[in-house]
Amino acid sequence: MGSIKRLEELKGIRKALRQEHKKVVFTNGCFDIIHRGHIDYLTKAKALGDVLIVGLNTDASVRRNKGEERPIVEEEDRAFVVAHLDPVDYVCLFDENTPHELIAALVPDILIKGADWKIDEIVGKDIVERAGGTVKTIEFLPNRSTSTIIQRIIERYS
Secondary structure, three states: OOEEOOHHHHHHHHHHHHHOOOOEEEEEEOOOOOOHHHHHHHHHHHOOOOEEEEEEEOHHHHHHHHOOOOOOOOHHHHHHHHHOOOOOOEEEEEOOOOOHHHHHHHOOOEEEEEOOOOHHHOOOHHHHHHOOOEEEEEOOOOOOOHHHHHHHHHHHHO
16 A cells, blocks of 8 residues: 655655665556556556556646546545555656656656657656666557546446
8 A cells, every 4th residue: 555745755755766776667547536547557667667656646736737628536535545555556646737746746767657658758758768777658548548437438428
């Protein structure tokens, strides 16, 4: 079970992990309405290192990125659920549109995004690679997304 940390706390933890030569993996997202695709993605991300840190968009950040109707689940609940997923070691909320500041502060060894992103477009790629880390993408399970679930609910109950 992971825990929810503020950035300042996580910076200290990251420093200790570096001294222990632990490989830190970082990914981020909204993680609204947790589903099998999320679990698969996070499990694959964790398998690439020793510690998985998830940057979680705040509600305001989600609204700016996904529209006023999102998120469905508020940030406190999303953070709690993600922190309790087996692959996740730490969760840190961020309010910016992207996790750039979080990545710059933590400098993970491996930066992960979904395969719907082109490597060159991944926020923080320059920071991680400059420090000798790697940036990778993970394929999503087909037909498993929060948007698909929301659409199914709308169709079924409208």
